[in-house]
Amino acid sequence: MEFKDYYQTLGVERSAPEGDIKRAYRKLARKYHPDVSKEPDASERMKAINEAYEVLKDPEKRAAYDRLGAGWQPGQDFHPPPDWDAGFEFRGSPAGEGFAGDFSDFFASLFGDATGARRGAGFHSRSEDHHARVLIDLEDAFRGATRTVTLRVPELDADGRLAVRERTLNVHIPKGIREGQLIRLAGQGSAGPQGGRAGDLYIEIAFKPHPFYRVDGREVYVSLPVTPWEAALGATVKAPTPGGPVEVKIPPHSQSGRKLRLRGRGIPGEPPGDLYLVLEVVLPPAQTDRAKQIYQTMARELAFDPRRGLGV
Amino acid sequence: MDAHIFTGILVGEQGALSLEEMVEACGAETAWIVELVEVGVLSPEGRGEAAWRFGAPDLLRARRLARLARDFEASTEAAALILDLLDEIERLRARLGRAGM
Numbered sequence: 001m002e003f004k005d006y007y008q009t010l011g012v013e014r015s016a017p018e019g020d021i022k023r024a025y026r027k028l029a030r031k032y033h034p035d036v037s038k039e040p041d042a043s044e045r046m047k048a049i050n051e052a053y054e055v056l057k058d059p060e061k062r063a064a065y066d067r068l069g070a071g072w073q074p075g076q077d078f079h080p081p082p083d084w085d086a087g088f089e090f091r092g093s094p095a096g097e098g099f100a101g102d103f104s105d106f107f108a109s110l111f112g113d114a115t116g117a118r119r120g121a122g123f124h125s126r127s128e129d130h131h132a133r134v135l136i137d138l139e140d141a142f143r144g145a146t147r148t149v150t151l152r153v154p155e156l157d158a159d160g161r162l163a164v165r166e167r168t169l170n171v172h173i174p175k176g177i178r179e180g181q182l183i184r185l186a187g188q189g190s191a192g193p194q195g196g197r198a199g200d201l202y203i204e205i206a207f208k209p210h211p212f213y214r215v216d217g218r219e220v221y222v223s224l225p226v227t228p229w230e231a232a233l234g235a236t237v238k239a240p241t242p243g244g245p246v247e248v249k250i251p252p253h254s255q256s257g258r259k260l261r262l263r264g265r266g267i268p269g270e271p272p273g274d275l276y277l278v279l280e281v282v283l284p285p286a287q288t289d290r291a292k293q294i295y296q297t298m299a300r301e302l303a304f305d306p307r308r309g310l311g312v
Numbered sequence: 313m314d315a316h317i318f319t320g321i322l323v324g325e326q327g328a329l330s331l332e333e334m335v336e337a338c339g340a341e342t343a344w345i346v347e348l349v350e351v352g353v354l355s356p357e358g359r360g361e362a363a364w365r366f367g368a369p370d371l372l373r374a375r376r377l378a379r380l381a382r383d384f385e386a387s388t389e390a391a392a393l394i395l396d397l398l399d400e401i402e403r404l405r406a407r408l409g410r411a412g413m
Binding site for chain 2 (some may be wrong): 203
């Protein structure tokens with residue numbers, strides 16, 4: 001199995017005092033805890049961070065880990081020394097469930113497979129509901145789609161050891177689905193240890209970030225760049241919507257930030273959401289003599305002071 | 313791979329899950345879910361435990377809270393506060409999005 005450098009995972013020196021380790025963990029947790037993070041690989045990173053912290057925050061485990069010596073490289077092939085854990089006793093178990101089964105073989109070989117013990121008080125082992133999160137494109141919510149979901153299912157193998165099996169299934173994403181909604185598949189969880197009715201599978205839906213649409217509930221927002229003359233004089237321009245391009249009228253005397261609502265062009269449903277075009281006036285560059293001349297004419301002929309309200 | 317396409321039941325914002333279903337989905341004790349309702353972390357529709365119906369946000373909140381409490385060894389109150397602050401960040405981000413930022 002691969003050696004894990006827990007000090008490197010937390011980004012601390014081997015000699016780091018306990019306080020440094022806690023501080024490092026807190027910073028990494030803010031960055032990578034999947035519930036507070038925007039990083040795409042947050043979940044995987046946090047597993048490694050939790051495992052490293054589990055060992056380094058505990059003086060007994062840390063001392064045992066340190067006894068392996070500093071000569072190991074991360075990823076190096078590792079077998080525990082024969083006299084391993086003589087004189088150490090790892091009492092108790094961290095409370096909680098979840099990440100436990102995901103600790104590495106390396107961890108298990110050193111500190112035992114704490115998976116069973118880590119199921120904290122108050123959590124049953126019966127038929128289990130499973131949970132997954134699926135990222136879809138905004139367009140999928142407009143048309144409906146089929147997505148493949150890959151689940152990592154912990155199972156006991158023939159020798160009673162915990163193994164992780166990958167399971168894929170195709171799931172229909174209904175038209176009109178919104179971020180934060182769930183698709184529940186009855187009986188697609190796992191059965192309890194004594195068999196019986198299988199649990200359910202819950203799939204949380206989230207949208208991939210879109211290059212120009214922003215979604216809020218059933219409403220969709222998009223910035224629409226317009227020229228100064230389109231904004232000032234009014235115009236009919238083409239605008240994108242997830243359902244396809246549309247022609248919209250820019251009212252005269254518009255300014256940057258003005259919102260135009262296209263009723264019912266947001267996420268489909270009963271009722272459908274609205275689409276908002278947020279106008280953004282973009283100035284043409286004054287790179288040619290002709291363009292400069294036009295700006296100079298405007299400066300001369302338009303009595304316009306946008307800073308009048310500032311008293312300067 | 314199974315070529316079958318599964319069609320599930322949509323769980324939306326409005327109440328859909330009973331107390332028992334919430335307990336199973338969270339892998340928790342009934343008393344824990346009841347406590348979360350009492351302290352206002354979860355807001356099911358319906359009066360009385362038998363009539364409670366939870367929506368998708370309730371399930372996501374309960375599971376998020378359980379993870380936060382576990383990973384940071386935080387009390388229910390502290391984890392609930394973290395949840396509220398995360399929700400507020402989400403709302404502010406959505407406002408930035410609406411303002412075109």
